[in-house]
Amino acid sequence: MSTSPLMRSISGVRGIFGESLTLPIVSAHITAFYETICEDLSKKELKIIVGRDSRISGPQVLDRTLQILVNLGAIITEIGIVPTPTVQLEVINSSSDCGIVITSSHNPKEWNGLKFVDSQGLFLGVDLCKKLYTKADHFLQNKEEQEEEEEKNEELDEEKKKQITIDKEAGKRHINSILELPYIDIESIKKKGYCVCIDTINGAGGRVLPELLRSLGVAKVVELNTQMTGVFAHSPEPIPENLNGICETVVSKSCDFGIAVDPDADRCVLIGPDGKPLGEEYTLAIAVYFMLEKVGRRGPVCKNLSSSRAIDDIAKQYSNCPVYSTRIGEMHVASKMIQENAVIGGEGNGGVMLPDLHIGRDSLVATALVIQCLASENCTLNELKKKLPQYQIEKLKVHVTGIDFEAIKNYYIQKLNKESGVTFDFADGIKIDHPDWWCHLRKSNTEPVIRVIGESSNTKETSLQMCQRFMKDIKEFNQKN
Structure with a gap:
């Protein structure tokens, strides 16, 4: 049983490799991504850039990714271990249809994941992500399809490897474009x-x-x-x-x-x-x-x-x-x-x-x-x-399961709406704004945590105490409800 859930958002897919992120899960999401982009661009064959970070599980995820893409008929350029933005830039400059980055960004070493890049070098928007994840869930739920797909994922023969171009110069091109x-x-x-x-x-x-x-x-x-x-x-x-x-x-x-x-x-x-x-x-x-x-x-x-x-x-x-x-x-x-x-x-x-x-x-x-x-x-x-302007910001996170953000929103509206100068923004979680400070409470897209971020023009200690106060409120509210 996984100790941490599979995280899926506009930031891609992330999980603990071998637990919440398994090779069948990788297969399902790569297949779903390919089909989603084919439909979006009205194409049957895609030109795709693939890169990864240096995580120890990277070679396994890369091998599976390449196997799936080859079987789907993709024209692949594999650019090795490179920064995520290098993949994005390569998609643009090579006029590719899309890109895949095998990374879990700042997550701990046991994690890995997939970031999906469109033809403009951007991460997928909300609608395409929903479509991709719906397709991936379908593949994972259909065991017969999944077993057939796994049988295809044997080691690539020499003929299939011809679909893959190895390019180790992407980093240099990235540097030159900046210069x-x-x-x-x-x-x-x-x-x-x-x-x-x-x-x-x-x-x-x-x-x-x-x-x-x-x-x-x-x-x-x-x-x-x-x-x-x-x-x-x-x-x-x-x-x-x-x-x-x-x-x-x-x-x-x-x-x-x-x-x-x-x-x-x-x-x-x-x-x-x-x-x-x-x-x-x-x-x-x-x-x-x-x-x-x-x-x-x-x-x-x-x-x-x-x-x-x-x-x-x-x-x-x-x-x-x-x-x-x-x-x-x-x-x-x-x-x-x-x-x-x-x-x-x-x-x-x-x-x-x-x-x-x-x-x-x-x-x-x-x-x-x-x-x-x-x-x-x-x-x-x-x-x-x-x-530059001087502000003190603090960023904390707390593990809280089953939280109801709608209830939390109403709680803070009732608690703070009479405080002079306070306004609320609910575009992403809850942001409470005051002329002298602000605090933002939201569920993370990339970790199973609640983020509590606060800033003031006073001391760092003031910002920390503010964040700790809001964290305490959340924990107590969650325990009572």
């Missing part, structure tokens, strides 16, 4: 003689991120956990409590700053020269500041509901730069960015989305924008942070 952005000035970065520490947690960014740093003109790159073995050196999520190693190394090696990413390298967190993390919210804040202040772009900025108010405050300083907030999930932000023709967007978890390249969270893009911003501002990372 070609008109506002990336390699000479100005070279002049600074930066020393940068990079921690890729032995994940998918282990090759491309150090190479990107050197290509940008960074004088010295201190590599930490860049082996791509899938043996994660610490807990995968790039949050302060998991970053002690890089924080210590930044100080001991006298680095100008540090960069840490998650296993599939779509999120990027920054560490100051004093060895203290800036907080993942500041990655997007710096990128937005750079595009509006240094590049001079004007236009909408998009973020999710859990992202810092610092983004709003930065954008307010410039004309014609409205900020739009969406439900959590890259696809929701991406859809809004397309709708509003945004100049930049992202999520406060360290995910930067730059339409000039592609509309997906990309740690390589984030890295380039941050370094160029530092070079342009001629200051340290900590000095740059001080120039």
